[in-house]
Amino acid sequence: MLEECMAGLNLKRGGVYFDGTLGGAGHSYEILKRAPESTLYATDLDDYGIARAKEKLGEFEGRFTILHDNFKNFPAYAEREGIRPDGVLLDLGMSSFQIDDKSRGFSYLAGDKPLDMRMDKRVSFTARNVVNEYSAKDLARIFREYGEEKFAEKIAKNIVAARAGKSIETCGELARIVENSIPAKFRYEGGHPAKRAFQAVRIEVNGELSGLYEAVIALARLLKSGGRIAVITFHSLEDRAVKNAFRELETDCVCDKSLPVCVCGKKKEINVVTRHPITAGEEELKLNSRSKSAKLRIAQKI
Numbered sequence: 001m002l003e004e005c006m007a008g009l010n011l012k013r014g015g016v017y018f019d020g021t022l023g024g025a026g027h028s029y030e031i032l033k034r035a036p037e038s039t040l041y042a043t044d045l046d047d048y049g050i051a052r053a054k055e056k057l058g059e060f061e062g063r064f065t066i067l068h069d070n071f072k073n074f075p076a077y078a079e080r081e082g083i084r085p086d087g088v089l090l091d092l093g094m095s096s097f098q099i100d101d102k103s104r105g106f107s108y109l110a111g112d113k114p115l116d117m118r119m120d121k122r123v124s125f126t127a128r129n130v131v132n133e134y135s136a137k138d139l140a141r142i143f144r145e146y147g148e149e150k151f152a153e154k155i156a157k158n159i160v161a162a163r164a165g166k167s168i169e170t171c172g173e174l175a176r177i178v179e180n181s182i183p184a185k186f187r188y189e190g191g192h193p194a195k196r197a198f199q200a201v202r203i204e205v206n207g208e209l210s211g212l213y214e215a216v217i218a219l220a221r222l223l224k225s226g227g228r229i230a231v232i233t234f235h236s237l238e239d240r241a242v243k244n245a246f247r248e249l250e251t252d253c254v255c256d257k258s259l260p261v262c263v264c265g266k267k268k269e270i271n272v273v274t275r276h277p278i279t280a281g282e283e284e285l286k287l288n289s290r291s292k293s294a295k296l297r298i299a300q301k302i
Contacts, residue, residue: 008273008296011034011035022044028040042067043074045070046095046119084227088227092231105127108194113172115174117201117205128167132163137156150186151181216245224301227301231298250268251266272299
């Protein structure tokens, strides 16, 4: 949803922008290209992605700063540096190069590659830790909540049984356990049977949902008056966090209506631009099947 994002940010010459999910720098490149004399700050946890992004953005040298960090930490950095963006963009989906590089262990098609799934290789905690150390109860919880997996309990039970003999080390081993845990008649509904379980483990390894609601609120509050925040989500829990954050920021006085004056002090901080999330159009879906679950929400700082 590149065009929708660029339009939603309402780009302007000389603006200050923050791309919290740099990835392959596709969005960052377009921001710098379409907003002449603008300045961009960006964060990413993937060192390989950062190296690729620096190369892609080379023609804009001097106009961008890339931080090897989580976007959730940017508000503190911005406060220290006195940065007030005109626009904030978060694309919470996985980068294609992360999925396609099977050595990273993100994919259920990665075969004999080690279970990893770390976006930030400086962290020691991997998918192997989740799969081999979590209890059946905790495994079922993450499969159910983060993967929306109907057979969460069965998958968790079979993982625990399998690792009793030897630890589960590879993507292929985990994929086979998941596949064999789902009844045959449901096995290939909605794509590969291991897709949801792998998504759940990835979210757990990288703490993707932890602090998201708070980060969206903090980033929106950083904006200059009239600035825009645009967030693309790919999971119902992500979308709910963004929706609730926008709702909180858009809410005015919450005092009992019987009171003659406001005593709570709460003021409306944003106007939500997208009353309903924007989804991918037919052309984009043809070009990129991964955009099927994407939802874009946009708000403007008052």
